Each structure stands twice: as structure tokens, then as C-alpha cells.
Amino acid sequence: MAMESNAATRAERTPRNRDDTIHRALSEAIVDHRLAPGARLPEDALAEAFEVSRTSIRKALQRLALEHLVTLRTNRGAQVAKPSPDEAREVFAARRLAECALVDWVVDALGDDDLTALHELVDRERRAQADGAQHEAIQLSAAFHIRLARVAHNAPFATFIEQLARRSSLVIAVYGSASSVGCECGDHGEILALLAGGERERARQWMTRHLEGIERSLNFDGERRETPDFNALFGRHGPTQTASEE
Structure with missing residues (x-):
């Protein structure tokens, strides 16, 4: 049982599992309204919050863009999608x-x-x-x-x-x-x-x-414009492996 537990722990630290953790945390924050429509998603701030490289953040944002939860704009970075x-x-x-x-x-x-x-x-x-x-x-x-x-x-x-x-x-x-x-x-x-x-x-x-x-039930008028505190949102949800361990 101990060997099985250790294997599971190692699996959680693989790049794939780490990327899935970041993707899931961001996706849930968008759907749960902890990240407002139109909120900017700077790679450096997210990388600091999750304690990973910007490359890992970029992968997650690209997946979210394919799911139409995030919009990627050239030279403007990523932001939470906002259908009109x-x-x-x-x-x-x-x-x-x-x-x-x-x-x-x-x-x-x-x-x-x-x-x-x-x-x-x-x-x-x-x-x-x-x-x-x-x-x-x-x-x-x-x-x-x-x-x-x-x-x-x-x-x-x-x-x-x-x-x-x-x-x-x-x-x-x-x-x-x-x-x-x-x-x-x-x-x-x-x-x-x-x-x-x-x-x-x-x-x-x-x-x-x-x-x-x-x-x-939808509210098309209200907008939240505050800047998210990414450390407060994601610090405790960050993957176990840090950027220095990649």
C-alpha cells in the first residue's frame, strides 16, 4: 500500500497532472465567477500564484481558449471570455x-x-x-x-x-x-x-x-472590474511541483 501511495504522489507531480490542475482551477474560477468576464489573465501573475513556469500557464490558457472560456489576443494577452x-x-x-x-x-x-x-x-x-x-x-x-x-x-x-x-x-x-x-x-x-x-x-x-x-435569470448589465488577487485565488490550489522542478 505504501508503494502504491508513493506512486500516486509521484504521478500528481508529473507535468501533465500539474497542467491539468492549473486548467481545472482556472476553469472553475471562471464558471464560479471568481474571475469576472473580461478579467485580464497575465501569465506572470498566474505563474507566481501557481508556482510554475509561464509555459505551464500558457498551455492552460490555450486549452481554455479552445473551450471558449478565454480569449487570446495578439500583443494583449489573455482575458476571460465575454460573449455579448x-x-x-x-x-x-x-x-x-x-x-x-x-x-x-x-x-x-x-x-x-x-x-x-x-x-x-x-x-x-x-x-x-x-x-x-x-x-x-x-x-x-x-x-x-x-x-x-x-x-x-x-x-x-x-x-x-x-x-x-x-x-x-x-x-x-x-x-x-x-x-x-x-x-x-x-x-x-x-x-x-x-x-x-x-x-x-x-x-x-x-x-x-x-x-x-x-x-x-441572466444579468447583462452588471460588470465587475476589480483586478483579481491571483495569489488569494490560486495559491492553495497550485500544483505540488514548482517551476524550479521542471
Whole structure:
């Protein structure tokens, strides 16, 4: 057991695990609103906070840019992404059209295994919300809608809804309140019950109300402009290996 524990400790100190730790900490800080939309992310300050090289920080920022959580600008560095209010509204308008159109396919294809998987996601989301785990709750909310889309067995349509759901997660992270993840897991449970009961029109009505409720919960006016204290945010989350050990 001691040898296994030592091996695990060594694994945590590998460059890959260190980079994953930095990426996860930054991602959660963005989604949890500890890093405000538009906040600058200077490599030197982050490297000091995480006690790593700027190269490690740059890798994490590049990954976050691919996930549309961070914007990279030539000669201006990185900053937390900030979709415009118009972009946010367009995403939710598209979702209302797409996910309501999905209802008939889901009702026709929904099986016991699908119901079990979807109920599990609703339960996990409820627990995450109760625990105040906003990052996890937003991810689980998106996962519910993505899993629901896959029930229809229409791959192109499911891919489209998955892209919209992930963009919504970013929008909620940017414009949602710190005390709310936007989605209500109770809505997910009600929608699931209606789909399982074959109540197509009521399911569409609930889905529309659900997505409109998320959009109404967003705040497009408030902006936080303070400079983040990166040492306070990330000092205790830094990887075990320092830059000098690379």
C-alpha cells in the first residue's frame, strides 16, 4: 500500500497532472465567477500564484481558449471570455427552437436505460446545487440536455444541441448570478416525467418555459472590474511541483 501511495504522489507531480490542475482551477474560477468576464489573465501573475513556469500557464490558457472560456489576443494577452448579450440571446433562441423540435423524437425513442441515466443526472445536479458546487451543477445541467438529445438517435441534430448547450454553459458562467446556476433541476425532473408519460405538448411548454427562465435569470448589465488577487485565488490550489522542478 505504501508503494502504491508513493506512486500516486509521484504521478500528481508529473507535468501533465500539474497542467491539468492549473486548467481545472482556472476553469472553475471562471464558471464560479471568481474571475469576472473580461478579467485580464497575465501569465506572470498566474505563474507566481501557481508556482510554475509561464509555459505551464500558457498551455492552460490555450486549452481554455479552445473551450471558449478565454480569449487570446495578439500583443494583449489573455482575458476571460465575454460573449455579448446579443450572442447569449441568440444561443437561447436557437435552443428553444431545437429542443422543442426534439420532443417528438425523444418520446418515440425513450427507453428504460435512457430514463435511468437521465434520472441519475438530475439527482447529481440536485446534489451539486445543494452543495453549492456551481461549476459541477452547470456541467450536469448541460449534460442532461445533451443526453436527452442523444435519445433521439439523430447524430447531426444531437451534435447541434450539444454545441448550443456548451455555449449556454459559458453564457451562464459569464452572466449568471453567483448564487444560481441558471437551470432548475426541478424543471429537468418535470420535463423528464412528461416525456416518459408521452405528454408531448406539455413537455414542449415546460422546455420553453425552462429555457426562457434561464435566460431571464441572466444579468447583462452588471460588470465587475476589480483586478483579481491571483495569489488569494490560486495559491492553495497550485500544483505540488514548482517551476524550479521542471
